[in-house]
Amino acid sequence: MAEAFAGAYRGTKVLVTGHTGFKGSWLSLWLSELGAEVVGYSLDPPSQPSNFHALTLNRRLKHIKGDVRDRGYLQNVFDELGFEIVFHLAAQAITGYSYTVPQETFTTNVCGTVNVLDSIRLSESVKAAVIITSDKCYENNEWLWGYRENDRLGGDDPYSASKACAEIACHSFMKSFFMKNCLPRVCTARAGNVVGGGDWAIDRVVPDCVRAFVRGETLVVRNGKATRPWQHVLEPLSGYLWLGARLLHGDDRVADQSFNFGPTEDVCRTVEELVADFAMLWGDGKWCVHQSNCDANKECRLLKLCCDKALHCLGWHTALSFKETLKMTADWYKAFYVGHGDMYSFSTRQIHEYEATARARGLSWAST
Numbered sequence: 315m316a317e318a319f320a321g322a323y324r325g326t327k328v329l330v331t332g333h334t335g336f337k338g339s340w341l342s343l344w345l346s347e348l349g350a351e352v353v354g355y356s357l358d359p360p361s362q363p364s365n366f367h368a369l370t371l372n373r374r375l376k377h378i379k380g381d382v383r384d385r386g387y388l389q390n391v392f393d394e395l396g397f398e399i400v401f402h403l404a405a406q407a408i409t410g411y412s413y414t415v416p417q418e419t420f421t422t423n424v425c426g427t428v429n430v431l432d433s434i435r436l437s438e439s440v441k442a443a444v445i446i447t448s449d450k451c452y453e454n455n456e457w458l459w460g461y462r463e464n465d466r467l468g469g470d471d472p473y474s475a476s477k478a479c480a481e482i483a484c485h486s487f488m489k490s491f492f493m494k495n496c497l498p499r500v501c502t503a504r505a506g507n508v509v510g511g512g513d514w515a516i517d518r519v520v521p522d523c524v525r526a527f528v529r530g531e532t533l534v535v536r537n538g539k540a541t542r543p544w545q546h547v548l549e550p551l552s553g554y555l556w557l558g559a560r561l562l563h564g565d566d567r568v569a570d571q572s573f574n575f576g577p578t579e580d581v582c583r584t585v586e587e588l589v590a591d592f593a594m595l596w597g598d599g600k601w602c603v604h605q606s607n608c609d610a611n612k613e614c615r616l617l618k619l620c621c622d623k624a625l626h627c628l629g630w631h632t633a634l635s636f637k638e639t640l641k642m643t644a645d646w647y648k649a650f651y652v653g654h655g656d657m658y659s660f661s662t663r664q665i666h667e668y669e670a671t672a673r674a675r676g677l678s679w680a681s682t
Contacts, residue, residue, distance in 0.1 A: 318669055319679050322559035324349035327439075329397040331355045331382055331430060332404030333375070336513040337446075339365040340547050341401060342375055343658075344555065344665055353395055355380045355388070356404055365512025368650060368657040382426030389433050396439040399558055402430045403446045410517040412473035423476035424483060431487045431500075440498045442561035444554050449506040449543075449576065449619050450474040451481045460620030463504075463572045481572065488570040499561040499569035503554050506576045506619055509588075509639065510547035511646020511661065519585055523592050523599060524647050533593075533601040538586035541616050543576045546639040548668045549632045550575040556628055556679035568627050576619035577632045581639070588640070595644040629678035633671050642668075 328345050332338040333354030345352045352375040359366045366372070380387050382404045405423050406412060412419040427445065434440050452461040453468025467482065469475035484502045492500045509520045519535075526533035553575035560568050583591075586603060593599030624630040634642070642664060649660050672680035 318348060319555050319559040320563065322562045323555070325351070326562070327351045327353070327396065327398050329353050329355060329392075329395070329400045331400070331402045333371070333377070334359040334364065334366040335403060335405075335407065336365055336510075336515060337508065337547055337551065338403045339369055339371055339512065340510065340661075341403065341551050341554065342371055343369055343661060344548075344551060346375060347662055347665060348555075352376070353391075353397065354378060355382070355391060357381055360407075361514035361516075363514055363650075365514075368512055369661055370658055374658070382429055383421055385429045385432075388429050389436065392433040392437050392440075397437070398439060398441050399562055400430065400434060400440055400443040401446065401554060401558065402427065402443065404430075406473070406476075408515060408517055409450065409471055409473040412471055412476070416472040419472045420476045420479070423473075424479045427480040428483050431484065434498055434500065435487065435491045437498070442498055442558055443500045444558045444561070445480070445484050445500065445502045446554065447480050447484075447502055447504050448474070448477040449504050449574070449617060451477040451504060453478075454617055456616045457618075458616070460576070460618040461574070462620045463574055463623055484572075492570055494570055495566050499564075499566070501557055501561065501569065502572040503550070503557060504572060504574050504619065505545075505550035505553070506617065507542040507544050508547040508550060509544055509643050511643055511650065511664070512657075513547075519588060520592065520643060523589060523596070523601070526601070527593070527596050527599040528651055531600075533589065533599070535585060535589055535601055535603045538584060538589075538603045540585050541582055541618075542585070543582050543618050544588060544636065544639060545577045545581065545632055546634050546642055546668075548665065549577065549634065549639075552633075552672065552677070552679055553624060553628070553630050556630055559679070560628065573624050573628070574619040574621045575624055575630070576621050579618075581632070581636045582618060583636060591637070591640050592644060595640055596648075631677070633668065633675050633677055638671075
């Protein structure tokens with residue numbers, strides 16, 4: 315494992331903001347397995363249960379409880395600990411919830427990101443940073459083709475708009491402070507809908523499935539025809555890690571730009587298709603469709619990314635089929651709810667298996 319990503323993270327001091335969240339906790343676990351010294355900066359886990367506690371990460375890395383909106387405290391952490399690379403994931407990440415807390419969504423996702431960028435700017439140790447935003451940063455016209463990195467940014471709901479604003483702020487810092495051929499090297503990363511074990515967020519289809527199926531209830535599916543580029547959480551994380559490794563190794567060809575990380579066309583499925591397949595893997599999951607025509611907090615029905623740039627510049631693409639993605643996800647939740655007991659070992663095993671699959675399928679980051 316330590317040789318994946320060209321061994322870039324062995325002995326490297328890494329800051330992960332949002333490490334108590336779903337993606338952040340998986341990233342922190344993977345970095346630890348790669349031999350990195352991981353420091354996490356985040357608020358409390360966003361759900362109960364949480365992947366952070368399931369993996370016992372509070373005992374396995376340096377955990378700092380902090381808010382990215384607290385500029386002074388964040389800067390002190392940077393000054394005292396001296397990170398070499400930063401992965402910024404801390405966010406208000408739920409689209410539906412952004413209608414309830416629009417101000418918090420904007421201040422966390424925009425001002426929080428600016429605070430991280432400014433701390434990076436003032437740091438004497440940071441060599442590289444990957445700022446994670448979202449595929450929802452694009453102005454969505456419900457196109458049948460995927461959005462490219464140079465397509466127009468936008469967003470009708472507060473969450474999407476906040477991520478577009480964060481991208482604009484990153485672009486400004488890149489052009490104003492993070493010059494090409496100079497340190498630090500900074501990129502933004504945009505990924506679509508991720509699934510995987512350990513997600514218990516509200517208003518997400520797989521966590522909703524799990525909650526209903528565990529209780530023996532029937533899941534009511536709304537907006538069942540909405541189509542998303544579903545991918546396992548480890549897929550975009552491999553992109554973030556490979557991008558970060560290239561930045562650490564001084565590859566100016568990929569610095570100061572944005573990258574999409576998403577699956578191929580054949581992995582795009584409707585919500586109904588995902589629920590039907592997940593229920594089959596679960597064994598006794600029940601569900602039905604209730605299509606509402608009066609949902610005030612409407613989400614887009616079709617959203618896809620074009621990931622040709624990541625393929626061309628990084629040699630990156632996803633490794634798993636849709637069936638493999640859902641099976642890994644269902645296996646994780648089943649292990650958790652039948653009392654497997656050691657989800658840390660179960661999750662690290664899934665990481666090892668995923669890395670082996672990626673190597674067998676010729677992914678450059680796994681073969682280096």
